[in-house]
Amino acid sequence: MMLLAEGKDRLREEVQRLRAMQGSGASLGLSVDLSMMVARSHEDCSTVRRHPVQLDLLPMLPVSQSFPAAVAAPQPPAQSTQSSNPFPWKPLFNRSRSNSVSGNDEVEATETYSSGHGGSPRGIDMNQIPSSADCDEVVVSSPNSINLKREREKIHDFDLERDRACDISSRGSDEEEGGTTRKKLRLSKEQSALLEESFKEHSTLNPKQKNALAKQLNLRPRQVEVWFQNRRARTKLKQTEVDCELLKRCCETLTEENRRLQKELQELRALKVAPPCVISHDYYMPLPAATLTMCPSCERVTTMDNKTLAFPKPGFSHYSQSSAAC
DNA sequence: TAGGACACTCGTATTACATCA
DNA sequence: ATTGATGTAATACGAGTGTCC
Numbered sequence: 001m002m003l004l005a006e007g008k009d010r011l012r013e014e015v016q017r018l019r020a021m022q023g024s025g026a027s028l029g030l031s032v033d034l035s036m037m038v039a040r041s042h043e044d045c046s047t048v049r050r051h052p053v054q055l056d057l058l059p060m061l062p063v064s065q066s067f068p069a070a071v072a073a074p075q076p077p078a079q080s081t082q083s084s085n086p087f088p089w090k091p092l093f094n095r096s097r098s099n100s101v102s103g104n105d106e107v108e109a110t111e112t113y114s115s116g117h118g119g120s121p122r123g124i125d126m127n128q129i130p131s132s133a134d135c136d137e138v139v140v141s142s143p144n145s146i147n148l149k150r151e152r153e154k155i156h157d158f159d160l161e162r163d164r165a166c167d168i169s170s171r172g173s174d175e176e177e178g179g180t181t182r183k184k185l186r187l188s189k190e191q192s193a194l195l196e197e198s199f200k201e202h203s204t205l206n207p208k209q210k211n212a213l214a215k216q217l218n219l220r221p222r223q224v225e226v227w228f229q230n231r232r233a234r235t236k237l238k239q240t241e242v243d244c245e246l247l248k249r250c251c252e253t254l255t256e257e258n259r260r261l262q263k264e265l266q267e268l269r270a271l272k273v274a275p276p277c278v279i280s281h282d283y284y285m286p287l288p289a290a291t292l293t294m295c296p297s298c299e300r301v302t303t304m305d306n307k308t309l310a311f312p313k314p315g316f317s318h319y320s321q322s323s324a325a326c
Numbered sequence: 327t328a329g330g331a332c333a334c335t336c337g338t339a340t341t342a343c344a345t346c347a
Numbered sequence: 348a349t350t351g352a353t354g355t356a357a358t359a360c361g362a363g364t365g366t367c368c
Binding site: 232 | 337342
């Protein structure tokens with residue numbers, strides 16, 4: 001792409017040089033300034049980069065704003081905390097990522113460490129909600145505790161142990177026998193829809209949002225986190241594809257313009273090389289520069305006969321003639 | 327106050343499973 | 348029934364940032 005642009009600049013210089021040899025640019029009658037043309041082309045491409053087409057990569061399925069509260073997790077025990085608001089954090093949080101990362105307040109928050117599925121050997125629905133017996137919420141009870149680190153460690157250890165237990169139980173006999181198979185969760189349509197809906201609201205989640213959503217969906221916070229990570233990756237991939245397509249088109253445009261400029265350069269060189277109008281052996285009348293013109297529509301350099309130049313009709317445009325020739 | 331340790335989250339690449347044609 | 352393609356949940360890893368000591 002850059003090579004094309006450089007080549008085009010060189011062409012432009014060459015054209016300008018030839019133009020200067022023929023006379024001034026104005027006297028040439030070039031109706032379209034090549035530099036403007038090139039600049040326009042650059043602008044086209046730069047505009048593309050400045051304003052990349054944004055994809056609407058959000059769910060294609062129309063999702064009702066008044067999404068059902070229970071979001072129909074496969075076997076959901078009715079959660080008393082669920083409301084008709086699909087985003088329970090919404091009125092509460094509006095914080096940027098930098099504010100949400102690992103601050104004390106986040107640890108202080110009612111962090112849900114509900115890993116595991118409550119035991120799901122092979123063949124059992126992986127969407128099974130975490131068993132309340134196995135995966136109770138852990139609440140950091142003393143936010144202002146001096147021993148915050150100890151609390152964290154306890155939570156972390158608890159989480160690891162629980163994950164280990166849940167993983168073992170969820171992986172079933174294969175894992176117990178030393179196999180490495182992993183059961184893959186399939187989110188229900190309702191779960192996916194709510195995740196998409198919340199992604200539309202925030203492409204990233206702070207811990208509280210994550211926990212609230214996980215609770216609502218009867219998933220582990222980690223699963224929600226992973227889903228958002230994958231979703232962001234998919235969005236970026238799609239956007240990259242769109243950008244790539246735009247660049248491809250821009251490249252094609254530049255190639256075409258390059259080809260056209262090459263042709264124009266050849267024409268100008270031919271004019272320069274060709275003997276001017278010979279009146280006699282010792283007198284040369286140079287070809288009037290004004291006989292050169294450029295069609296604004298097809299941007300071709302053409303010549304005009306001297307009659308037309310000498311006696312232009314009312315309303316006559318040099319462009320219209322050359323355009324008509326196109 | 328500077329700096330190391332730590333926790334947390336992110337993006338990215340990859341793997342592995344489920345589904346479908 | 349088998350197989351390859353596709354979609355996607357899950358994992359691994361390194362980087363960035365904030366907090367604590």
